[in-house]
Every structure is written in structure tokens, then in C-alpha cells.
Amino acid sequence: MTLLHATAISKRYGGLMALSEVDFRVAPGEFVAVIGPNGAGKSTFLNVLTGLTPPSAGRVLFDGRDVTRAPTHRRIRAGLGRTFQHGRLFARLSVLENVMTGAAIRTDRTESQLRALSLGMLDRMGLVGEAHRAVGSLSYGQRRMVELCRALACGPKLLLLDEPAAGLNLGEVEQLMARLTALRAEQELAVVLIEHNMGMVMRLAQRILVLNFGCRIAEGSPAEVQSDPAVLSAYLGEGYGNAQH
Amino acid sequence: MRRYHSLLAAVAILALGGLLSLVLADYRLRLLNVSVISAIAVIGFNFAFGLAGLISLGHAAFVGLGAYTLAILSTAFGWSPWLAIPVAILVTTLFAGLIGYPLLRLRGHYLALATLGLNVSFTIVVTNWISLTGGTNGISGIPELRLGAFAFNDERRFLWLGLVLLALCAAFAVTLQRSRYGRAMMAVRDDETAARMTGIDVTRVKITALCLSAAFAALSGTLFATHVRFVAPEDFNYAHSIIYLAMLIVGGEGAVAGAVIGAALLTFLPEWLRFLGDAYLAFFGLMLLAILIFLPTGLVGLAAQLRRLGGHREAETTS
Numbered sequence: 150m151t152l153l154h155a156t157a158i159s160k161r162y163g164g165l166m167a168l169s170e171v172d173f174r175v176a177p178g179e180f181v182a183v184i185g186p187n188g189a190g191k192s193t194f195l196n197v198l199t200g201l202t203p204p205s206a207g208r209v210l211f212d213g214r215d216v217t218r219a220p221t222h223r224r225i226r227a228g229l230g231r232t233f234q235h236g237r238l239f240a241r242l243s244v245l246e247n248v249m250t251g252a253a254i255r256t257d258r259t260e261s262q263l264r265a266l267s268l269g270m271l272d273r274m275g276l277v278g279e280a281h282r283a284v285g286s287l288s289y290g291q292r293r294m295v296e297l298c299r300a301l302a303c304g305p306k307l308l309l310l311d312e313p314a315a316g317l318n319l320g321e322v323e324q325l326m327a328r329l330t331a332l333r334a335e336q337e338l339a340v341v342l343i344e345h346n347m348g349m350v351m352r353l354a355q356r357i358l359v360l361n362f363g364c365r366i367a368e369g370s371p372a373e374v375q376s377d378p379a380v381l382s383a384y385l386g387e388g389y390g391n392a393q394h
Numbered sequence: 395m396r397r398y399h400s401l402l403a404a405v406a407i408l409a410l411g412g413l414l415s416l417v418l419a420d421y422r423l424r425l426l427n428v429s430v431i432s433a434i435a436v437i438g439f440n441f442a443f444g445l446a447g448l449i450s451l452g453h454a455a456f457v458g459l460g461a462y463t464l465a466i467l468s469t470a471f472g473w474s475p476w477l478a479i480p481v482a483i484l485v486t487t488l489f490a491g492l493i494g495y496p497l498l499r500l501r502g503h504y505l506a507l508a509t510l511g512l513n514v515s516f517t518i519v520v521t522n523w524i525s526l527t528g529g530t531n532g533i534s535g536i537p538e539l540r541l542g543a544f545a546f547n548d549e550r551r552f553l554w555l556g557l558v559l560l561a562l563c564a565a566f567a568v569t570l571q572r573s574r575y576g577r578a579m580m581a582v583r584d585d586e587t588a589a590r591m592t593g594i595d596v597t598r599v600k601i602t603a604l605c606l607s608a609a610f611a612a613l614s615g616t617l618f619a620t621h622v623r624f625v626a627p628e629d630f631n632y633a634h635s636i637i638y639l640a641m642l643i644v645g646g647e648g649a650v651a652g653a654v655i656g657a658a659l660l661t662f663l664p665e666w667l668r669f670l671g672d673a674y675l676a677f678f679g680l681m682l683l684a685i686l687i688f689l690p691t692g693l694v695g696l697a698a699q700l701r702r703l704g705g706h707r708e709a710e711t712t713s
């Protein structure tokens with residue numbers, strides 16, 4: 150069964166092919182990582198999947214429906230969730246209100262249900278003490294966790310995370326990994342993780358897609374991708390490949 | 395706790411306004427009526443500008459559309475003004491919804507310019523559609539509002555009616571602002587893309603905010619028409635839109651209390667500063683500049699800052 154099925158996605162920016170004919174599938178509950186050097190097209194790929202950027206060619210099926218032309222909010226209501234590479238919180242809302250905005254995706258929830266659900270989510274992520282603070286007063290790592298809470302409060306079936314560990318310290322990265330793992334143990338949640346932190350990718354991902362210059366250059370289990378010569382030279386660099394031998 | 399806030403706003407308006415209605419002289423009461431009528435428009439403007447971040451400079455056109463609809467229905471067609479009020483609000487809200495679709499594709503400065511254009515167009519239309527609007531002569535003879543034998547035909551009586559409506563509007567606005575709808579509007583203002591990513595239909599939220607602001611504006615316009623009992627094009631020209639904006643910024647954008655305080659202050663200020671003569675406009679400009687630079691959250695923001703400061707002092711003395 151396939152939850153997300155993207156076929157032959159291309160995206161052209163002027164003369165630049167940010168994505169060329171990328172095929173990608175995610176099964177329900179699966180954890181897939183997308184890696185690749187800076188500028189490889191990873192964020193662009195998420196933009197296409199979430200409807201922020203229309204693809205130049207290709208199709209996106211989500212949960213059995215063709216959403217290629219669906220506006221973003223419809224895709225989110227259908228069960229897609231996302232966080233951003235450069236953190237995007239609602240600056241004038243408190244931490245709790247940010248998460249409540251996500252929880253409000255279900256219109257049948259009362260105000261007190263929204264509040265309880267969001268506080269529960271913050272509690273899970275170790276942020277309940279910050280619930281009434283302004284988001285501007287949080288640390289960088291806390292902000293990223295609040296954004297994650299907000300996305301989770303929408304109740305996604307598939308969560309797209311764009312470099313969630315960038316700018317986090319080692320302890321925060323450990324926490325993030327532990328919480329993602331705990332969450333997935335409780336509910337069926339598929340994750341697509343874009344990440345440069347290879348330790349995190351290798352520990353969490355069941356499958357890895359490697360992009361370079363907008364093209365899929367490899368896909369497979371962490372072990373397969375790790376020893377793929379194309380990946381070693383393109384992404385990890387020749388130096389890394391040599392050091393392995 | 396949250397239900398308190400709306401009740402508190404309503405009680406505060408009724409208590410303070412009611413008290414003033416008993417002690418002030420007629421001329422001051424007239425100014426208070428103007429404040430109350432403006433405050434309703436500015437509370438509406440706060441939905442569009444303060445919450446959803448729509449930079450609109452055409453709010454006076456919605457006030458005018460409400461006022462003229464009531465004026466025309468109650469004079470040319472002989473309707474009861476009570477019946478004309480909801481119809482005027484409905485007409486104005488529908489108009490805002492229709493015009494919102496093309497208008498709200500624009501953002502920032504472009505939206506400001508387009509709404510300013512809307513206001514100028516409104517003035518041109520009501521000035522030149524003489525058979526319907528009376529042109530520059532305006533429409534006079536608008537009937538007074540009355541409940542049975544009780545006519546709201548002097549300043550004190552009209553103020554009571556205005557205060558009740560303002561209290562209801564404020565309570566509604568406070569409730570809405572603290573609900574999922576208010577949060578969605580603020581989310582759209584803060585970050586449209588992130589708002590979409592929480593399932594918010596950004597276009598719909600913006601249109602809703604514009605329609606709400608137009609509905610409040612129309613109510614304000616119908617009150618204006620039944621208070622002065624005369625409407626003319628210059629009552630609703632773009633300068634009034636800029637005054638609504640100034641009222642909201644001085645009082646504190648994003649806050650219902652700010653809308654009310656700003657409306658009252660900017661109505662009374664010219665009278666208090668009458669001794670300045672022509673220098674008043676220079677003073678007004680400088681005051682606005684100072685508030686924009688030093689108090690971007692307006693007087694309501696200043697009050698919050700002072701409270702925090704007072705809190706710190708107390709904490710220091712007790713420790």
C-alpha cells in the first residue's frame with residue numbers, strides 16, 4: 150500500500166532543473182530520509198508535495214487521491230504535515246496558541262478540547278512549561294519543537310520534516326530523535342526526513358532517497374546507500390569514500 | 395476565565411459611558427456619540443488590519459455604503475430605520491465579499507493603494523449619482539430611531555443606544571479574537587505559508603476578516619446617519635479612512651480596547667487642543683510619528699508595559 154506516490158516530478162526554475170523526474174513512494178507508517186548536498190532540490194521537493202510550488206511536470210497522489218493541483222490547506226486537511234527548514238512560527242501567538250492553530254484543523258473541536266489537546270502535545274514534547282510564553286522568547290531548539298508540535302496537532306498521516314535538527318545542540322538532537330521514535334511507537338505516522346545529520350538519518354530511516362542536482366541518484370536501505378559508490382562520490386565526497394577503504 | 399474578557403469589555407463600556415452620559419453637557423455628549431460611532435467602525439477595522447494584517451485604506455467607503463443604504467431606504471423608500479439597519483449591513487457585507495475576491499489578491503502597499511482607490515471611487519459615485527444620492531447636497535430628512543414613544547432624538551438618549559451597541563460589538567469582537575477564528579486571522583498576518591500548513595484557507599480567512607470589518611463599518615454608518623440625520627459625500631472620503639487607521643494605531647492595533655480608546659481620544663483631542671489653532675495638525679502629525687516610533691503597540695501596549703514595570707518593582711521590594 151502507498152500513502153504518498155509522486156511520479157516523475159520535475160521542477161524548472163528558468164534554466165535550472167531543481168528536480169528532474171523524481172519518483173518517490175512512502176508507505177503508511179514508513180520512515181524515509183531524503184539526503185543530498187545543499188541545493189540538491191530537497192526543500193523544493195517538499196514544496197511540490199505540499200502544494201507551495203506547482204511542479205513543471207509530474208503527479209502527486211496522496212492517500213489514494215490525485216492532489217497535484219490541490220491547494221495546500223486541502224492537502225494538510227487530507228493528512229499531510231510539514232515543518233520548515235528555517236522555522237516558521239506565528240510570532241504574535243503564544244506557544245500554546247501556535248499549537249492550538251494546528252489542532253483547530255478539526256472544526257468539531259471545542260475551544261477547551263483544542264486547549265487540552267495542545268497542552269498534551271506540548272507536555273509530550275517537554276514544552277508545557279513554556280505554553281504561555283511568546284515564541285520570540287524561546288531558544289532556537291524549543292522553537293523547532295513548537296513547530297513540530299503544531300504540525301503534529303494537525304494529526305498528520307505523513308509528516309515532512311525539513312532539516313529539523315539544524316541549529317540544535319547534541320542534547321536537543323537526542324531529544325528530538327527520542328520523541329519522534331516514541332511518537333511513532335504510539336501511532337501510525339509516516340515520516341519523510343530531510344537531514345544533514347547522518348547519525349540521525351542512519352538511526353531512524355528505514356529507507357533513504359539520495360538527490361543530487363535534482364536527480365535521484367540512489368535509493369535503498371541505509372546500508373545500501375552508505376556503500377553506494379555514486380552516493381559516496383556525489384554526496385559524502387571522494388574523501389569520505391577513500392577513508393572507508 | 396476567557397468568557398470574562400468579553401463581559402468585562404461590555405460592562406466597562408456601559409459603566410463608563412453611562413456615567414459620562416449623566417455628567418457631561420450636551421456638546422461633550424455629541425463628541426461622545428461621535429466617539430462611540432467611530433469606535434464601532436474601528437473595532438471592525440481591527441479585524442482586517444489588526445488581526446488579518448490587511449492594509450486597507452478604504453474603510454470609510456464601507457461606513458459610507460452602510461450610511462447611504464440606510465439613508466436611501468429610509469427616505470426615498472420610506473423604510474423604518476430599524477429595518478434598514480440590518481439590510482444596510484447585509485448589503486455592505488456582500489459588497490465587501492464580492493470586491494474582496496479580486497482585491498485580496500493584492501498585498502501590502504498594492505492593497506493599500508487599491509483600497510484607497512475604492513474609497514475615492516465611492517466618493518465619486520455618491521457625488522455624481524445625483525438622482526439616488528443627492529450629489530454634494532447629500533440626503534437629509536433621515537428619520538430618527540425610536541422605540542414606541544421613546545425617540546433617540548437627543549444626544550443623551552442616542553448615546554445610551556450607541557453604548558449598548560458598542561458594548562455588544564466589543565464583546566463579540568473580544569470573543570471572536572480569542573477564538574480559533576481570531577487565531578486564524580493572526581496566523582495569516584504573521585505567516586501565510588505557515589498558516590496554509592496548518593490547514594487554514596488563507597483566502598477565506600482574509601475575505602471573512604474583510605466582511606466582518608465591513609459589517610461593523612456599516613453598523614457605524616447607519617448610526618452616523620440616524621445620529622446626524624443627514625449624509626453627504628465628504629463624511630466618508632478617504633481622509634476618514636486614514637483617521638480610522640490613526641485611531642487604531644494610537645489606541646493599539648490588535649486590541650479591542652485599543653480601538654475604543656483610540657476612537658475616543660482622536661475625537662476629543664482636537665477639542666482639547668483647540669488653543670493650538672492651525673498648529674493642531676502639526677501636533678497631530680508629530681504625535682502619530684512619535685507613537686509609531688516609540689509605542690508601536692499603541693496606548694494599550696504602553697499600559698501593558700507599565701503594568702509589567704510595576705510588577706517588577708513589587709517583586710524587587712518584596713524580595
Ligand SMILES: Nc1ncnc2c1ncn2[C@@H]1O[C@H](COP(=O)(O)OP(=O)(O)O)[C@@H](O)[C@H]1O
Pocket residue numbers: 162165167185186187188189190191192193194
Ligand atoms: N523559488 C525559487 N526560485 C528559483 N530557484 C529556486 C527557488 N527555490 C529553490 N531554487 C533553486 O533550486 C535548487 C534547489 O534548492 P532547494 O530545494 O532549496 O535545495 P536543498 O533544500 O536541497 O538545499 C537550488 O539551486 C535553488 O537555488
Ligand SMILES: [Mg+2]
Pocket residue numbers: 191192193234311
Ligand atoms: Mg533545503
